[in-house]
Amino acid sequence: MYPNLLMKRASLTPDRVALRFNEQEWSFANLAEEAIDFAEKLHTKGIKKGMRLAILASSNPKLVVVLHGCMQLGCELVMLNERLSEEELNYQLADSAPNYLLVDDHTKRNLAFSDKYSFDEIENAERSFLDLEKEWPKERTITIMYTSGTTGRPKGVRQSLENHVMNATGSALNLGIHPNDCWLCTMPLFHISGFSILMRSVYYGMAINLHTKFDAEAAIQEIISGTVTRMSAVAVTLERMLTVLESKNLSFPNTFQSVLVGGGPVPLNYLERALERNIPVLQTYGMTETASQTTTLASEDAIRKLGSAGKPLFFADVRIDGDEKVGEICIKGPHVTKGYVGAAETINPLVDGWLHTGDIGYLDEEGYLFVVDRRSDLIISGGENIYPAEVEQALVKHPAVKEAGVAGRQDEKWGQVPVAFVVLKGEASEEALRTFMKEQLANYKQPVDYYFVDQLPRNGSNKLMRRELFNCIKNT
């Protein structure tokens, strides 16, 4: 058992700042009070311990209270990604089968799910007394987040209390804990990158400065004002901050400790520019299945170990599958998911206790991890994962599409962008396909270019060779 995280934190350091948003500020005591209020109102609405609730909302203080309120009640949270299409959201709702859907705004999406409440509807309810649990089982599912696999069908990953707590413990042993720490959160809370900041906050007693979305100017202003000591980013957002800093000839203050950069390696050019601007960059290798970081590279090693994602954190272990130096990255530790919900529930993600990530990499002689290739043909665009198979499956739903192949193209701004290769069986313009795809998939997954080809490259067993797709252009 672990203590009820928020209640324990509010008891230990009630007056410390938990959350800042624009000019507003919440102490841990304030946050606990509002979370209990929300939990008691959920209770009135018939929502009970052990129920599964899907959440669809923007990152703001109300969402923080809602998430903590649901946790106080003992519910599982299906964290829906706001950027997904209605089609995608409906799939996740059908697959995870929550008891209720909570949305910040009824009007914004048209979802095929009837048991839903807006945050306001809950807040307007009466409170009914709730006997708060002082302890929570380690195995309790806190969050469910969807992530696609190589098959292209998104799977709902269970993140237990132990996953979150042990990830935060490993991170603390690496980064340290300081009472004045404050983490700037510009990552969405429905992503593990954002949600893990929420967990670290209550566990460490650390303030969060919350932004609804990433804005380079606003982030820099916040950091230069001196309250923020840490932040999370991806290579693209780091680069945007560098551009702003360079244009204004500004640097980060010495009070700033580190920016944790996930979602693929950071180019040397960015690292060198970050050094110029006094930004300690910690590159990390993490994923939904590991409740965020597994390995993290110290900033002092950033240049010496260029391209590395660092060493496994204290409770994490990494090995490379197979007999070759380069192979599939496998992860073990108390931060690794125990499994999925819905259609994937019967799949055991672990083989002999090890998570097989599908990512390819190696460990150098000092034990530093180098990720050579993200799982299968994964495209990482602005830190978001795009699974080619998922985009391909959406394309072939169009009546005129016979076959489709999707691959990533290097892009200076986004790292990679998806490109589609289509074999038609009927009539369809590029425009028509674009319109169709907008209904199917989130914006960030939309192919930037469409190529109509006669056939797709396949190997002897007819498997699509995505890495050879770009050769089709040269051939046509």
Added chain:
Amino acid sequence: MYPNLLMKRASLTPDRVALRFNEQEWSFANLAEEAIDFAEKLHTKGIKKGMRLAILASSNPKLVVVLHGCMQLGCELVMLNERLSEEELNYQLADSAPNYLLVDDHTKRNLAFSDKYSFDEIENAERSFLDLEKEWPKERTITIMYTSGTTGRPKGVRQSLENHVMNATGSALNLGIHPNDCWLCTMPLFHISGFSILMRSVYYGMAINLHTKFDAEAAIQEIISGTVTRMSAVAVTLERMLTVLESKNLSFPNTFQSVLVGGGPVPLNYLERALERNIPVLQTYGMTETASQTTTLASEDAIRKLGSAGKPLFFADVRIDGDEKVGEICIKGPHVTKGYVGAAETINPLVDGWLHTGDIGYLDEEGYLFVVDRRSDLIISGGENIYPAEVEQALVKHPAVKEAGVAGRQDEKWGQVPVAFVVLKGEASEEALRTFMKEQLANYKQPVDYYFVDQLPRNGSNKLMRRELFNCIKNT
């Protein structure tokens, strides 16, 4: 499972300082190397995984290497207290029945235990290859430390890997972790106060500056030089440092973070003087059974919550038994021992998951713990626990003693000192009793005064009323 603590630490931060002693310095890589060397030599001597080893030695770097070496081999450590009499040591050896006794020096004690090696005998052996374990079971017994109960018979408390790790985690969430932290260790390593510093060092990657014993001048010199940020003390040693600082008109530097003071409350006078000398004092309530701290008081609350031992750390829970405000202090958490070895092996220290400490206290309305009275009639003298029953049992072994009662008297220097009340059945001088007792018990347990009385105060059921012993003096 947890990682092999020292090997994981040496892999993460090989070059960080692990240990300093006089002018010498060990990195974590050095420490790991020496520990493996020692483990492989133990191996050659026939010592195997799972064996129990008793250790009797002074605090110095060799002992640190020995302890880590034994842990690498997977042995349980019975930590013998150097200050005990031969009688007491022999009891602990007989009770814990170790496979071997390791001593730093063969000549210093005459113990009835034949399977023993000196550290030198091990070091002079050849090395034989050892396949180091990458992971250690949480339940593994790391240390066994003897502590007396109300019955006066010392019990060997098992401290598991999880006990140590979770205690260190709770402490980190309270004190913070900083890469420049360095803990001055003047407490003996056979005590949980000292051994827990060793555990925090490898877990956090924190340096220890080790002193063989507490010396106020040396401690102050070390702290003023600026490398040390933390230390552990008891009220008596804090007071000695204050006296030296005052005589030289010195204060602690701002780099110094805190002194953790255990073993009973710190008098207001000391707290005020510490404030004058820039010493942040953190009062704590801990014990062998909880692998050190359970509650710790923040230094900013030291005066406001005078006499309090603070709030339960993150993973710890405290409740007061019974329906009254004041009652027996009960403790729950992953840092609490699962049990004993030897004669007490069958005793379950937990009732419904709670350790009943025997100490009396209350929680105030804000949740701060106040310890009103240490367990039963426990005497705390210079931070050392003295159990009256143990001293009484030693006294009645003398042929001329019919009955004996022991109680603590307030003492300006030591906090408390033991005083003996003796009913004779034959002839014995005070001198004769003193000589006899020196063979039985450690020096710090020796009664400072002896009173010969006609009878001892007993209640209706003939139970000795130790709190009324001092009334005997007035009556005679």
